[in-house]
Amino acid sequence: MAIVRGCAVFFIDEEVCAPGEIGSRARNHRRAGVFAPAVPSGRIGAAVDKGWLAVLDRLLAGDRVAFLEVNRLVTGFLVQLRAYDFREEWDDLRQEVLLSVVANARAGRLRDPKAFVGYVRIITRNKFIDRLKARLRHHEKEALPWDEETARAVAASAERDGRAGELWSAVRDLPPEEQRVLDGVYRQGKTYEQVCAETGLPLGTMKRRLRDGLVALRRRFAEGGP
C-alpha cells in the first residue's frame, strides 16, 4: 500500500507554511506541525443543521454577517476540494459561488432548507472544476481525474458527515503508542513538541508513529472503512 518516506519532512517552521495554508487550523504556538489541519470537516457537519434559508434571506437583503456565514460554508467545501492547491483561483471563485447561490435563491430554487448545504457543496465544486479546467487548459471532452475524484468526494461527503466517530473507533485498534500520538496531534490539536514532551518520545520516533498510524487508517479506509 502506501509507502511513506522519512520523517524529516514532517516538521516545518510556521513561517514557511503560513502564507499558503489557507485551511490550516490556528495553533497557539510559534511552531506548527504539518498536520495543522485545513478548515475542519466538523465545521461543515455543524453547519448542516443551521437555519440556512433565514441566513439566505439576510444575505439577499445585503446582510454582511450572512455573507460571512455562507462564505464560511463555502470555505469548508473549498478545503474539501483542495481548492487551496490552486490558491490564485479563490478570490473570483468565492464571488462566483456566492453570486450563483444568490441568483438561484432569488429565482426561488433554494426553498428546501435541507438541500441548501448540498446545493452549495455542488455549486462550489462545479465552479471550482470549471476554473481548474480553464487553468489547466483542459479540453471539455477529456476527463480530468481530479474532476472525477471531487465528484466522488461530493457524493460521499454527505454520507461521511458525522462519521468521524467511526474513524476514531478504528484508531482504538492501533497500537497504544500510535493512538496517543494521533490523539495528541489531531484530537487535542497539540504541536509535535507538546506531544513529544507528554509522551517522552524523541521527535523522530513520534513522527514515525504518527505516520504509521495514518497509513494503517488509510489502509482501512481504502478497504471500505469508515
Place this chain on the structure above:
Amino acid sequence: MSCRRAFDVDLADFVASSARPEWAEFRAHYARCAECSAEVRAWTELHLLLQPPAAHPAEELLFRFETERDRLPAAERRAVEEHLARCPSCKDELAALRRFDFASLEARAAASPAVSFAAFLRRLVLHPAFAYAIVLLLLYPAIEGRFPSPGQQAAREDRRTVADGPAGKSAPATRQKAAPAASANLARSENDVLTRARKEAAAPALGGRLGTGAAGGAEPAPKAELADEKASVDSEAAVERAPRDVATRAATPEPAGWKALALSGPGAPVDVAARDLGTGLVLTLTVPGATRAGDVEVRVLDARGGREMRERFARAAERVAMHLPAAWLTPGTYTAELRRLDAGPSSAEVFSFRVVP
C-alpha cells in the same frame, strides 16, 4: 502505465501542508493523474475526518471586528486579533468580505423578476386602476338604470313590484348600500395582504419563513418587500410613540399615504420601493440608550452628496420619527445620522436605507 508518485511521496505530509513550495510539482501533477488524484482524495478525506471542530470567532464577531473594532471590548478585540494572526481561514474570509462586490448583488436584486403572490396582490389592490374598477362597479347600477335594456327594464319592473318602492330610487338605493360594503371589502383586502405580509415577515425571526412557504407550496416573498412590511408593522406604533418636536415641525402630515420605515441600528441598507412611498417616508430611528432624554438631531444625507435634510428632536425618547417627502427621495442610498446635541461632540449613530426604483 500507472503512476506510482502518490505512493512514493509522503501524502500525509502533502494533505496537511500542500502549499509549501516543495510540493509545487506534485500539486501541478495530481489533478491530471488518475492514480494520484484517487490517493490524494482518500488521504484528504482521512485528514479531514480526523480533525476536531476548530474554534473560530462567530461570524458576527468577525464582522464587528471589521466594521467597529474600536467599539469591541478590549479583551474581545485582542482575542480576535490573536486568532486572526494565526488563522489563515478567518483572515481569508474577512478579506473576501472586503473584496466582495456587493454592488453586483444589488444589481442582480434589481434585475430579479421574481414577484411573490403577496406582493402581486398588494400591488394589484393598491393600483389606481383597481380603485377605478371598484368605482365603475359601484356606478354600474346607475349606468344600467340610465341605459336599460328591455330585459333589464322588465326585471327592474319586477323588483319594483316586489319592493314596492318608487321608480327611479332603486339605483341610488343600491349604490348607497353597496358603497360601504365595497369599501369594507377593500379594507379587508388590504388587511389580508398586510396580515399575510406580517405572517411572512415574522417567520424569518423564527428562522423558518421560507421553509413554511416551501411546505405550503407558497411562493416566498422577496425579502426586501417583507422587510418593508415588517418595518411598516413595527413602526406603525413607533411612529405614534415617537415624540415630536413641535417647534421644528411645521405640521404633522396625515399618516395616510406615508410609508413607514423603522431602523433599529446600523447595518446593511434597508430597501424601500419608490412606488410604495406615496406622500413620503416616515423614518423611525431607535435612539441609543445613552442619548435618550436629550436633544438629538437627525441628518439624512443622499449618499451621492449634495442633498441633506435635518430635523431636531427635543427630549428624545426611545424613537424619533422624521418625515421625508417622496419628491425629495429620489432612488439611491441614504444615510441617517442620529447625533446628540446637548452633550458636546459625540459620535453619530448611522443608519442607512435605499430607495429602489
